[in-house]
Every structure is written in structure tokens, then in C-alpha cells.
Amino acid sequence: MVPLIEEVLPKIYRIEVPLPESPLRSVNSYVLKGKERNIIIDTGMNKKECRDVMDAALKVLKVDLNKTDIFITHFHSDHLGLAYYLASENSKIYLNESDALALYGRAGLWEQAAGFVSKNGFPEYELEKALKQHPRRSFDLDKAKIFTILREGDSLQVGNYHLECLETPGHSYGCMCLYEPHKRILFSGDHILGDITPNISLLTEPESNPQGNPLGVYLESLDKISALDIELVLPGHRSIFQNCRERICELKYHHRQREKEVRTILNEGPCSAYSLAANMTWDMGSSWDESPPMQKWFAIAEVLAHLAYMKEKGLVSCSKEGEKYLYFLR
Helix, strand or coil, X not given: CCCEEEEEECCEEEEEEECCCCCCCEEEEEEECCCCCEEEECCCCCCXXXXXXXXXXXXXXXXXXXXXXXXXXXXXXXXXXXXXXXXXXXXXXXXXXXXXXXXXXXXXXXXXXXXHHHHCCCCHHHHHHHHHHCHHHHCCHHXXXXXXXXXXXXXXXXXXXXXXXXXXXXXXXXXXXXXXXXXXXXXXXXXXXXXXXXXXXCCCCHHHCCCCCHHHHHHXXXXXXXXXXXXEEEXXXXXXXXCHHHHHHHHHHXXXXXXXXXXXXXXXXXXXXXXXXXXXXXXXXXXXXXXXXXXXXXXXXXXXXXXXXXXXXXXXXXEEECCEEXXXXX
């Protein structure tokens, strides 16, 4: 297998790691080579297709894993999945604190998430299938190394690159970007993508969620990045791009249009978040009925984030009928 490797800047390499059975198609893993230590930014899923590509690419790049640390932008399986496989006894695995707590400190997170979407209309027969496909199955946390926690203001030095840690929650509880201020480079993870819009999800009940309003938090994080001087964005998926502020404006516009779409559907009468999602426009590569249950889970979680945002703005209310939630315009 010949891996797709691109040297985007001196000593910075992008590896395109395939994501089998995912509409995302691939994830960008970046290797920064230094004289003393290297860093891998994001890894791909813990699947054979990903392992084979990473092994081949690191061999081509002559990366010594005994001298390599791993930085994970956020805890989703397509970014974290291979970290434990790649880490040597001498490696550190860097992760933000909020995502680390979600993995280690919040017992039953995925079960809570399943219960939440069920209350919001997700059919039980589809939920059973989705749980079998859920990315949590790729985590082997019992055998995992302890994370080295990074916070806002921390920095990493790799060769000539000085990387500042920026907490940009929204896509995950503590999604973290790396910013090189002298060369004006941003490793954006899934916070800002050039070709697709990041999924902003509400996973559990807002009252017990670290981000009760993840979309509101995400928009604030976009403003934070917009204030920076950035020439080149190296995202977690698809193409590297410039014009970061322009892309941020496009992402904000996308969410305003999503809000209009929710209002249009709710104008017909109260409905569940699942019904809302089923009647909205998605780029899944197939119709709603033909889409995999896991993709429907991602969609309903995104709708729930919009509903929480609109509820906080006083635009939407929620009622409970039995164990199910219904939403309506105020």
C-alpha cells in the first residue's frame, strides 16, 4: 500500500488516513519532525486499514516512534483511535482535560447518550444497530496510557515550530487547536474545516452536560480563532486552506440557515428531534431512510444542539409526553 503523503511545509507532513465506511472518507494526520522529538497530530481509527496506512507512511518518513509524541485534537475515534497503538513507552499522548474527563471521568457517557436520543424519538431498532457501530468500540481504555493534559496557554516545541494550545470547545467538550504565531499556521482539528461543516452535537441532557449549549460555545470559539492572524489552516479532514476568517463567516452563515430550516419545520407543528432531523437536508450520500443508523445518530445530535441554542435564545420550547420530548416554536 502506497500512503498519500504531502510535505505541506518544511518538516510538516500530511498523511491521508482512510476512514472505512465513513462519509468523511479520510482523516488528516500530521507529522512534525524535530531533531530531538517528533509529534504526530491525530491518528485515524483503530482499524486495520488505518494501521496499514500509518505504518507505511511512518516507514517512508523514517519516524522513530521511540522519539515521537502524539497530540490528539479531540477525543473522537477517527482522531484518537490509533494513539495507543502508535505510542511507545517513551511517548506522551497529549489531550485536553475536558475530553479526557469525558473518556475517564464520566461513567456511562455513551449509555447516557443512547438514552437521550431515545427520548428524542430515535427508534429502538435503529438504536440497537447504531450501538453496534458506535465509535466507542474502537477505544481500549483499560490498556491505554494515561494522557498528558494540555490546557489553554500551554505550548509544544517541535524543531523550529512553536505550537500554542488553544481551547476551542464546541465540536467536542475541549476540542484543542495548535497555533504557530510566527508562521501563522493553525492545526484546526475538526473545529474549522474547509470543505465540510463540523458536526456540533448535544450528546446528553443539557442539565448534566459540560456543554449545555454546544452550538453557542462553538460560535464563541469561532470568534476566538477569527481574532488571530492565520495564513494557513491544516484541518482534520479534507483540503488544507487559507482565508480562515472567510471560512468562519461561511460556517456562521451555515448555522443561521440551519436555524431557519428548524423554524420552517416546527412552523408546521410540534415534533421530535428525530422527525426534525429526518426532514432536514443532509449530505450523507444517500436518503435519510437509506442512511446508516450511526449517521442518523450524528444528525439528531446536531439537531439537538441547534434546539438547545434556540431554546436559550427563547425561540423554542420543549414539552415531555411520557418519556419522549417534543419541540415547538414559542
